[in-house]
Amino acid sequence: MLSTTLQEGLSRYGIGETIRTLRLKKKMGLVELGRHSGLSPALLSKIERGRLFPTLPTLLRIALVFSVGLEYFFSGGRERRLVAIVRRKERMRLPEGGDTNEPSYYFESLDYEAVERRTNAYLVDFQPLKPGKKPATHAHPGGEFLFVIEGTLELTVGLEGFTLEVQDSAYFDASRPHGYRRASSKPCRAVIVTSPA
Numbered sequence: 001m002l003s004t005t006l007q008e009g010l011s012r013y014g015i016g017e018t019i020r021t022l023r024l025k026k027k028m029g030l031v032e033l034g035r036h037s038g039l040s041p042a043l044l045s046k047i048e049r050g051r052l053f054p055t056l057p058t059l060l061r062i063a064l065v066f067s068v069g070l071e072y073f074f075s076g077g078r079e080r081r082l083v084a085i086v087r088r089k090e091r092m093r094l095p096e097g098g099d100t101n102e103p104s105y106y107f108e109s110l111d112y113e114a115v116e117r118r119t120n121a122y123l124v125d126f127q128p129l130k131p132g133k134k135p136a137t138h139a140h141p142g143g144e145f146l147f148v149i150e151g152t153l154e155l156t157v158g159l160e161g162f163t164l165e166v167q168d169s170a171y172f173d174a175s176r177p178h179g180y181r182r183a184s185s186k187p188c189r190a191v192i193v194t195s196p197a
Contacts, residue, residue: 002053010053015073020048022066026196027141035097035138037061064094067112067120084114091123097136103127104135105180110191122192126153126182137179142196144174151188154181164190 002010023033030041030048037044038061046052047062054062056070063070091110095103110121129135137156146155147169155162158176163183172178174194182188 007053011050013074015054015059016048016050018073019044019062022068023048026066032140033062033065036065038095038097060092061094064092064109064112067109067114067117069113084111084117086110086113093125102130102133104129107192118195120194122194124180124190124192126151126180126188126190128182128185135179135181137177139177140174140194142174142194143171144178144195145169145171145193146190147192148188148190150190151186152183153188153190154183156180 023030030044033039033044034041039058043052043058044062047054047058059073060070063072086109091108093106093108096105096107097103105124105126107122107124110123111117111119135154135156146153146164148164148166150166152166153164155164155170155178157170157172157178162170164170180190
């Protein structure tokens with residue numbers, strides 16, 4: 001249990017309110033945020049209402065969903081940066097949907113240092129799926145651009161399926177359910193850029 005002094009000190013940052021603002025700006029529900037961060041909607045609700053203060057690893061999971069750095073939640077973090085550099089060694093690799101057992105892919109935010117950006121860029125490393133297992137599908141507002149940099153990828157958008165090779169790209173309406181499957185035993189990676197509606 002935090003002391004009153006610590007609670008008051010942490011409350012001044014308005015972390016829960018900032019998370020809620022980011023979530024609503026992305027038109028995302030608590031369940032969807034939970035799916036992307038691997039955190040329960042109940043926990044996220046408590047954080048947003050200021051009834052619980054997140055640990056730094058928990059806050060970082062939330063920050064990566066919104067492609068912002070930890071500093072965004074603290075003083076001065078919301079100042080606009082004209083140039084944001086993300087070094088390879090600074091990126092965090094996270095499993096899709098928070099599923100660390102058998103994720104379809106791992107992703108790394110390529111632009112989380114940039115504040116209030118208009119796109120979100122990710123490096124995605126697709127994993128082999130067990131025979132018979134269907135890739136997870138998801139949908140979100142806005143558009144999505146995908147560029148294959150290694151391997152062969154099967155992309156499903158709605159009821160349509162596409163096979164993409166190295167240096168192939170695709171753009172589609174991301175509000176339609178879509179999913180990805182590595183199409184061979186060789187490694188498969190792509191850069192994915194999403195834009196809000």
